[in-house]
Amino acid sequence: MDEIDELLSIRAAELYYEENKTQDEIGQALRLTRWKVGRLLAQAKQRGFIRIEILHPRARRLPIERRLRDERGLTDAIVVSSAGVVSAEELQARTAQAAADYLTALRPVPRTLGVSWGRTLFDISQHLRNGWAAGVNVVQINGGVSLNRRAGTAAATAVAIAQKGGGSATLLPSPAILEQLSTKEAIESDRVVAGVIDLARSADAYLFSAGAADHSSVHVESGYLSTADVDLLVQKGAVGDVVGRYIDSDGNIVDPALDARTVGLTLDELRASQLAIAVIAGSAKHAVADAVVRSRLCSVLVTDESTALHLLDG
Amino acid sequence: MDEIDELLSIRAAELYYEENKTQDEIGQALRLTRWKVGRLLAQAKQRGFIRIEILHPRARRLPIERRLRDERGLTDAIVVSSAGVVSAEELQARTAQAAADYLTALRPVPRTLGVSWGRTLFDISQHLRNGWAAGVNVVQINGGVSLNRRAGTAAATAVAIAQKGGGSATLLPSPAILEQLSTKEAIESDRVVAGVIDLARSADAYLFSAGAADHSSVHVESGYLSTADVDLLVQKGAVGDVVGRYIDSDGNIVDPALDARTVGLTLDELRASQLAIAVIAGSAKHAVADAVVRSRLCSVLVTDESTALHLLDG
DNA sequence: GGTGATCCTGCTCAGATGAGCATCCGAGCG
DNA sequence: CGCTCGGATGCTCATCTGAGCAGGATCACC
Numbered sequence: 001m002d003e004i005d006e007l008l009s010i011r012a013a014e015l016y017y018e019e020n021k022t023q024d025e026i027g028q029a030l031r032l033t034r035w036k037v038g039r040l041l042a043q044a045k046q047r048g049f050i051r052i053e054i055l056h057p058r059a060r061r062l063p064i065e066r067r068l069r070d071e072r073g074l075t076d077a078i079v080v081s082s083a084g085v086v087s088a089e090e091l092q093a094r095t096a097q098a099a100a101d102y103l104t105a106l107r108p109v110p111r112t113l114g115v116s117w118g119r120t121l122f123d124i125s126q127h128l129r130n131g132w133a134a135g136v137n138v139v140q141i142n143g144g145v146s147l148n149r150r151a152g153t154a155a156a157t158a159v160a161i162a163q164k165g166g167g168s169a170t171l172l173p174s175p176a177i178l179e180q181l182s183t184k185e186a187i188e189s190d191r192v193v194a195g196v197i198d199l200a201r202s203a204d205a206y207l208f209s210a211g212a213a214d215h216s217s218v219h220v221e222s223g224y225l226s227t228a229d230v231d232l233l234v235q236k237g238a239v240g241d242v243v244g245r246y247i248d249s250d251g252n253i254v255d256p257a258l259d260a261r262t263v264g265l266t267l268d269e270l271r272a273s274q275l276a277i278a279v280i281a282g283s284a285k286h287a288v289a290d291a292v293v294r295s296r297l298c299s300v301l302v303t304d305e306s307t308a309l310h311l312l313d314g
Numbered sequence: 315m316d317e318i319d320e321l322l323s324i325r326a327a328e329l330y331y332e333e334n335k336t337q338d339e340i341g342q343a344l345r346l347t348r349w350k351v352g353r354l355l356a357q358a359k360q361r362g363f364i365r366i367e368i369l370h371p372r373a374r375r376l377p378i379e380r381r382l383r384d385e386r387g388l389t390d391a392i393v394v395s396s397a398g399v400v401s402a403e404e405l406q407a408r409t410a411q412a413a414a415d416y417l418t419a420l421r422p423v424p425r426t427l428g429v430s431w432g433r434t435l436f437d438i439s440q441h442l443r444n445g446w447a448a449g450v451n452v453v454q455i456n457g458g459v460s461l462n463r464r465a466g467t468a469a470a471t472a473v474a475i476a477q478k479g480g481g482s483a484t485l486l487p488s489p490a491i492l493e494q495l496s497t498k499e500a501i502e503s504d505r506v507v508a509g510v511i512d513l514a515r516s517a518d519a520y521l522f523s524a525g526a527a528d529h530s531s532v533h534v535e536s537g538y539l540s541t542a543d544v545d546l547l548v549q550k551g552a553v554g555d556v557v558g559r560y561i562d563s564d565g566n567i568v569d570p571a572l573d574a575r576t577v578g579l580t581l582d583e584l585r586a587s588q589l590a591i592a593v594i595a596g597s598a599k600h601a602v603a604d605a606v607v608r609s610r611l612c613s614v615l616v617t618d619e620s621t622a623l624h625l626l627d628g
Numbered sequence: 629g630g631t632g633a634t635c636c637t638g639c640t641c642a643g644a645t646g647a648g649c650a651t652c653c654g655a656g657c658g
Numbered sequence: 659c660g661c662t663c664g665g666a667t668g669c670t671c672a673t674c675t676g677a678g679c680a681g682g683a684t685c686a687c688c
Contacts, residue, residue, distance in 0.1 A: 006370075007372055010368060010370045010372050010373055013373075014368060014373065014375075014376050015376070017366045017368065018366075018368075018375070018376045018377050019376050019377070022673085023674075023675070024673095024674080033637080033638065034675085035638060036638090038676065039636095039637095042676085048369065049368055049369055049373075050368060051369050051397075052331045052332075052364065052365070052366050053365045053366075053367070054327050054358075054365075055362065055363055055364070056320075059324055059327075059328065059363075060328055062329070062332045063332050083365075336644060336645090337644075338643095338644075347667080347668065347669095348644090349667075349669080350666095352646070353666090353667095356646085
């Protein structure tokens with residue numbers, strides 16, 4: 001395609017897309033046949049001169065979703081558009097909304113849904129509509145009550161999801177991480193706790209997020225880890241955590257001793273599940289998102305456009 | 315349109331624009347008739363959810379051009395797209411290119427073209443192609459030789475435009491602004507100078523830019539004005555200059571005494587012309603551009619998208 | 629200069645789309 | 659309870675558009 005044709009294709013595109021002329025009219029204006037105009041427009045598209053964006057908080061990027069499914073082996077992928085996003089909060093909100101939409105449309109409806117907790121999960125619970133399902137029971141899959149400053153966020157999340165879904169919530173009454181392995185083992189052998197974890201293992205689907213390995217982590221905020229602990233984990237290669245368990249870029253446990261003191265479903269149990277929905281958004285979580293997908297921790301990923309593109313670049 | 319339809323229109327738009335499905339296929343996917351799909355897409359467009367951009371340095375914004383013609387009474391308007399522009403330089407280059415294109419396509423071809431000088435005009439001269447016209451003579455319409463640091467920029471501009479257009483250039487051998495009114499009058503009464511100005515008055519078309527009233531002005535750079543002079547002009551309401559003459563936001567001369575010492579065509583002579591092409595780009599020149607258009611100093615405006623939108627906002 | 633390959637052009641034709649219209653549905657009202 | 663009216667719905671039909679194809683120009687290579 002020479003420069004003349006390139007320019008003509010631009011002129012044609014202006015008349016076609018901005019002035020709503022027919023290809024025939026454009027042909028008359030530019031002294032071309034309408035077939036030539038059609039071909040110029042096709043070339044303009046194909047060469048990327050035409051960008052069509054859907055500007056809406058609920059807009060998704062289907063081509064990227066397809067690539068994620070095909071190239072990264074996901075069962076399903078939901079990618080929200082970043083077009084016109086001004087703040088990280090808005091991106092979080094859009095992603096949470098998309099996750100809520102996905103859950104609502106999910107068929108068959110899971111009878112038992114295992115959930116983690118955190119900022120993202122809370123957002124999702126808030127975006128779900130009353131009656132999003134009829135009778136979904138929710139069970140927490142990792143510990144994390146009481147120490148949280150905003151008391152009961154973890155519990156409130158599970159309860160909200162369950163209530164709006166017409167079911168009940170089963171909470172895991174345990175800290176996320178214990179200081180002594182013996183305490184952790186003692187807690188896990190408690191009949192109630194063991195029962196909840198058994199229930200969690202039997203869930204039809206899991207919904208969880210991932211945290212970045214940095215000082216803004218909820219584990220730091222909640223007091224389970226110190227900033228020094230996190231620095232150490234990063235030194236060992238940690239890119240983030242999933243259900244409280246820190247992983248490196250290959251999805252392997254970074255610190256087995258720490259992991260042994262962490263209460264809840266193990267990553268392998270998560271991996272074995274039929275339906276594991278990870279909701280991960282924001283540029284800070286690109287690395288964890290990659291580790292989660294790479295190590296097949298999730299079968300479904302809900303994320304934002306830029307994270308998705310990061311996953312596809314690698 | 316309720317929320318359900320809004321969401322459906324977004325889903326339909328995704329399938330239509332990103333997945334290249336037909337409206338019929340979308341209808342099957344979303345359980346709608348194809349007519350409903352067509353209406354949803356029309357609404358999505360009409361409500362601004364669909365943005366189509368033409369990404370190309372030569373892309374123009376025809377709808378904005380039309381509005382400029384209709385709402386601001388211009389004979390013609392050329393608006394280059396700012397889509398994908400990263401630097402102010404690129405915007406300048408795009409606008410200069412558009413001006414060169416406009417000149418090249420101009421019919422009837424002017425026999426004599428009056429030009430000013432400056433950064434923008436120089437850029438235009440560089441973007442013109444050899445043989446852009448067959449025999450266009452160029453005449454400078456305002457003074458400005460010799461003091462310029464990059465010696466001969468003003469002259470080089472006129473000469474390049476003329477040479478590439480197969481004609482010859484007539485330079486105005488005078489400074490832009492003189493320190494004494496008497497000197498200015500003496501220069502203007504010089505036979506050669508008077509002859510050039512007469513020739514300039516008889517030009518078929520004028521091509522000029524405008525400068526912002528700030529310290530980066532070419533008049534400061536060239537030594538015709540001090541920064542203090544400019545500050546004073548701004549105090550008096552100056553928004554910028556056209557062919558060396560400083561105007562306020564209504565297009566009136568700000569400092570008649572200074573104006574009287576300025577050599578070249580007067581603004582009223584410019585206003586009286588059949589074809590006056592102003593080329594003004596960049597956010598620093600929004601105010602001058604507005605003054606130029608408002609006071610009808612130009613009949614044709616070549617500018618960038620954001621400047622054009624600024625003109626239409628007021 | 630001949631020859632084949634390649635690309636481009638303008639065409640036919642079928643499928644996709646938008647305008648306009650009759651019909652239907654539900655809200656509001658007597 | 660029946661009536662009217664505005665808006666939505668599904669249709670017909672004309673127009674627009676893209677796929678595929680045959681003929682012709684162009685070019686490299688012999």
